[in-house]
Amino acid sequence: MSEPFEPKIVAFVCTYCTYAGADLAGTSRLKYAPNVRIVRLPCTGRISPMFILKALQKGADGVLVSGCHPGDCHFTHGNYHARRRWTVFRALLEFTGIPLERVKFSWISAAEGVKFAEFINTITEDIRKQGPFDQYKQLIRDTESPATL
Amino acid sequence: MAKIGVFICHCGENVAAKIDCTQLTAAIGEHPGVAVSVEYKYFCSDPGQESVKKAIREHGLTGVVVAACSPRMHEATFRNACAEAGLNPYLCEIANIREHCSWVHTDKDMATIKALEITRSLVEKVKRNNELRPIEVPVTRRALVIGGGIAGIQAALDIANAGHEVVLVEREASLGGHMAQLSETFPTLDCSQCIMTPRMVEAARHPKIRLLTYAEIERVEGYIGNFKVKVRMKSRSVDMKKCTGCGDCMLKCPVKKISSEFDCGLGKRAAIYTPFAQSVPNIPVIDKKRCTYFKNGKCQICSKSCPINAIDFTIEDEFLDIEIGAIVVATGFQIQNTAMYGEYGYGKYADVITGLQFERLASASGPTSGKILRPSDNSEPQTVVFIQCAGSRDPSKGVRYCSKICCMYTAKHAMLYAHKVHGGKTHIFYMDIRAGGKGYDEFTRRAIEEDEASYVRGRVSKVWQENGRLMVRGVDTLLGRPVEVAADMVVLATAIIAQPDAKEFAKTVGIGYDEYGFYNEAHLKLRPVESSTAGIYLAGCCQSPKDIPDSVAQASATASKVLALFSKEQLEREPVVASNNEATCAGCWGCVLACPYGAIEQKDILDRSGRLIKRVASVNPGLCQGCGTCVTFCRSNSIDLAGFTERQIFAEVMGL
């Protein structure tokens, strides 16, 4: 019972900055929480809100979206588009009661291995504090239960 | 519905120490669709790759997942191996269980579970990977070199000498860059101008090189092999075709007391001028901000004095559109303004100068014709203090990095001074002497031993004026005591910084830059002269501080990259590009607006009688760079990105 809750976190990252930043965290042998699973995409511009919803459906307690700092996008402005999209999507999540603590956004460059490691630790702790996303998981469980009427 | 091979690499102990590879191999082997699952010490080794190939052939694999290091390391390796075994290379994915797992986690159980989930999700992805074939695009075999310093000139000459057209663009009125300003060069002490000017002339006269000076890059569009570049030819107000470079105008110009940029403010020039005497081309420009005519509408003395009427005040900026196949960026550097060190008194005391100003003083063609004279009173300084790292390696006020060349040029300055002012004394405050390079350490030893440069290890805390002399207070950390020197001149080894407009320019060209504004190479070790944008290469100090030999070497390296690109008429490009489902496209054009590359065009769908049925989006695979921004924008899910399709990502997430 007293096992600490291990949140499941899915990260959608661009390959040029944050993925490389995570690589740097690795080559620097920084240590961070093992709760995050990275999905590599070419650019933050490719990261659709659908991914976030599906990660939640797959049982994620938290989702992280990360890419290049403004101006650094390998594709020049994929991250600017993404930023607008996220602004709106966040408002939507908030309004429908999906806690924003569970869906985080960040800019992490290829040079920011330390930031990546620290960020994963912080977000993992934050979500650990939040606990499992029971409300959403209940919806998922409901789909798996037999008809009651 | 698939036969996937999973290859789990121990990477020696790098993976195996933190991940139970045997357990992982067994667990993933139980996953539906996994036909073979094996572990091995080093899959990237030859025998490792051979075993992957063998498995592909033996089991008729339809996909491969290598669980190993980052795909940024060995994706290409394993994709090649797959191709050699007859499997389309894009049916291979890399699960990063080293950088993203074994190296960063301490709990073996948790790491093993994570590795399994990472691998499983990529197995699910690879099941949905499609065979992709490289896209062939035509290559315009004409290079653009941006920057007419030594790096740019070298790159241009190398490419031109191989027989390809080069457009060399320099924003100043003359080629030369910083190297033209230098007096002698280390470690040989040969005259900079003597080796530089012939190269400038060679570049200017080369039949394959089109030289555009006093010109700037306005816009870069397109993609590797097919760039469209707009160049702004700033108006010189001098007809380049007519001007013979006689220089009468410069002599006649009444505005003569303009501080010369080339001489770092130590000399003067006119409002119509060439940057320096050996300018290439030797054609003056009118400094419109200073010219009396442009300011007040009166004067025109230069025009009247010109024997061939080459001066034309009505010339406007012109724009050239040039088709380019490859771009070499060699935009160089600036030196940091050291005024932020109030304690050094730069800008306050005339005799506190920068290293580059010292170069001008020491240069035979400089304002003092090579005599070392104090700017304040034109007297010969008897004691000179050199302060190294005046900006470099100083996170608090300057820059964090080492500017790399200052140790060497300071030693050179001490030597030049010793050679010119016999009996003069030099004191050099330094942090470390970094003299790595062929003949470099010998050079600094010579400065100390033969030319009696006095090296003091320590920083200078203050420079002030006292009785017409500059008092330098520092500390000798080796002796552990404060030092005070009375000097006649203080020379600061200022930091090399990126051009002030480097970031803006990077965005114009479409390349990445680091926090300092130096341009990012695609890979620091393995692709040091390529930018992350295909077809754009980096030479010289725009990438990082470096000395002349390094700049020249890098320039030649970019030339070899360009020549490799130009060696074929067609270029094979990564097929990771978007494509549109025309049947479901609603034609809202959001993707067209969202595409950073203008790669999406409108396409009319006509019926047999030529009547317009509907308009849909159509992706030009030659322009598409594969960012996928359009895919996310598309509300009807009509556009998709090969290699990262919606199906693949869906499966990847669902496989986690």
Added chain:
Amino acid sequence: MTRILFADKLDNCLERWRSAGISVIGPVKKSNSSGYSAVTKAAEFDFNLVLPERSIKELFFPQSEPLMRYEIKKQEINTSEFKAPTSERIIFGVRPCDAAGLAIDDPLFGWDYQDEYWFQRRRETVLVTIACTKADDFCMCTSLKLTPDSEKGSDILLRPLENNSGWQVEELTDRGREAFKIIADLLQESQEKAAPTAVVEEKFDLEAALAWLKEPENFESHFWKEISMRCIGCGSCTFLCPTCHCFDIQDEGDTYSGIRRKNWDSCSFALFTMHTSGHNPRSTQSARWRQRIMHKFNYFPGKFNLNSCSGCGRCSRQCPVDMGITETLQELSKLLR
């Protein structure tokens, strides 16, 4: 003298049935929407509704029914089936048109192949219908040759008393009798009069409409385009209809485990009949609306001798653009004259 169930005894009835292991469902309005939902206290019933917005269909044919769970292993597929609940239940306060709607769909779900998800629920359910004393502008049972106190499909028919204090009880089937045996002592003999049933005006000439629909040449009549011009192609009429039974079968889950479900589908949707080739036999909204009308009033009667409509009027009542069966049949029954 008739047997009366007084409203104040309803809570006792609920208690009795609950003790007998029977759950009770009835018309309920909550979250701004009405339908048939589980009820534990009599106060939760809303008998004032002319008709709950959502039909009784969802209690027998849920909008999303899990059929089976699958788990794909490397060399085997494990499946386990879901079954309709086996518990007995009483739906109290059914409207006659809803009860009739269920009876209409029975032959369809039993046509050669028995859909146990439907019949299991039908077997376990007692329908206690309350005759209508109110109707609105959309009610059209009489046009379908049914009445506001139709017995079709019901096990018990209740007639509201004039003073609204209870209902006269008419036991129609053995199943109904069984269910009411449990509460027999709570019923009272009384002479209280039943309130008059609602007057529902006959809105169209059904026979004329059916005759028109049977004529093959009318299949391609211009009428269909005209009448369906404002149809926006949503599925609300079909989903609210007590007799519309079309469904889709979908797998949901991740790549190696999930659930196969039977979901409501609608002939209004373009995708409904779309081939993967892109060919769509019913590619226009008018073709889809024609299918809906034809199916209900031509094909279905041809197969089962029943019109697939019980006259509840939900299709018109809830239509965002004020269409519906009433208007269409009204218009086409005029065409013959």
Added chain:
Amino acid sequence: MSIVEQYRTKVKELLSSGQVKMVIGYGAGTTPDRRRPLFMRSPEDADKMLLDNACIANLSGYLVSEGLLSDEKRVAIMLRPEGVRSINILAAESQLKAEQIVIVGFDTAGEELRAIEGSEAKDFCALIDSLKESAPLQAPDPLFERIVQMSPQERFNYWQEEFSKCIKCYACRQSCPMCYCRRCIVDSNQPQWINTSSHTLGNFEWNIVRAFHLAGRCVACGNCDRSCPVNIPLRFINRRMGMEVLEVFDHFPGMSESQEPVLASFKKDDPETFIL
């Protein structure tokens, strides 16, 4: 002459002169309080036309029905100001040409029916500008305010309850003028991003994605909300999206046909306080 009379005359003239091939307006519905879309093709049809406070549906979605505008002939339509904004968005997204649409404008704001001058979308720019100015001043809806005040958990519960009612009839989508896609994302099954089942999870996904696709495009005409057979307060989600794009990006959808879609454009200094 009443506005109805005035507009009947106008419709007759438009049709009899051949200026338009059709006028889309309102006619009597099944009950006295209902209006239904009316497609007028001959001048006589205008007699069936009604115009009053009950005419609230935004009819602009009919303009993009397949084939209606492909013959380049003009079509007239009766629109309230938000309907004109819809036309602007449809034009901006290349679904129609604004000059092909003749607008018969009216408004019922303030309970009083009034005609609005102008015949093409561009004639309404000043009006729409003023709508943008007054948008933040709209009287708050008590329920909306209550939802905003809720804790995330309460909000989730609120929407869970609301969405659990959803029967996936897609009336919200079909009635929305902005939902013109040939294939809706929910109908795309490779992959099936949105569960088509109408269990609460699938309903949650559908409603979130629907709202997201309308972010910066919704003109708050209320068609979806009114169409919902189970009365889910969809207008609130759309309003929240509208507030966000207005406050953060100063975007008011449907200002003109040259307005850039808010999510397909960007500014380098867009706010990003939430990005860590």
Added chain:
Amino acid sequence: MKENSINAQDNIYKPAIMKVVAKHDEAPGVKTLRIEFVDPVEHERFKTTYRTGMFGLYGVYGEGESTFCVASPETRKEYIECTFRQSGRVTSVLANAEIGDLITYRGPYGNRFPIEEFYGKNLLFIAGGIALPPTRSVIWSCLDQREKFGKVTIVYGARTVADLVYKHELDEWMERDDVELVLAVDPGGESPDWKHKVGFVPTVLEQAAPSPDNCIAVLCGPPIMIKFTLIALKKLGFDEKSVYTTLENRMKCGVGKCGRCNVGSVYICKEGPVFTADEVSRMPAADL
């Protein structure tokens, strides 16, 4: 959930699990799978019910089910063969099936070709492109009891040579003395070594001019081909009642409940998929 489960035969939506035992590439995007029942009880049920012309729902859990005919004849019931074009979600996955993979099958459903009524008659099979599979089921059902029928003629055409399916069987039929096979490709679809006819099926059929006397025609193909071939058959003197064809429509249940496969009042899944041309002519054309 165990206590909730009901007997397999009770649940009309529960498919049988099948193992892929062979696969074959027929044409670009067209594959044939041979599948076998894993459960002998299911297999027995199939053996007792399957007659040529029936169809089934082939599926993959997680993707769904797709409807197409059983391409193997009623004379060979040890397995099921199906041939399909990779187009939708399910067929895309089925196309990637490997030998040993498990898929699902629900059926056989629908009516059949009344082969007994063909006894003693001449048979004319006409097929176009990917529509050969249903015809092939009848062809083999007849060829496997060849003595019961008169003359057998097969006219098969495809857009291009590559689009011809069952190429190995075409070779076999070509070599048989008791079968007359007429092969054709559309103009422009021929390869340099193409030795057979070039032309559209109706034209080729008219040239072949089979006699309508005591002859049953089985015609399968895309709607446009059917339309013109029927005209050709009429010209040749065939009666619509002796021309059989199969129809297909999108289906979900296969058992007459899901409500989408009807053409007019006719449910393809239960009253079809086999119809005479006469029956088809009485269906509303606009609904096809």
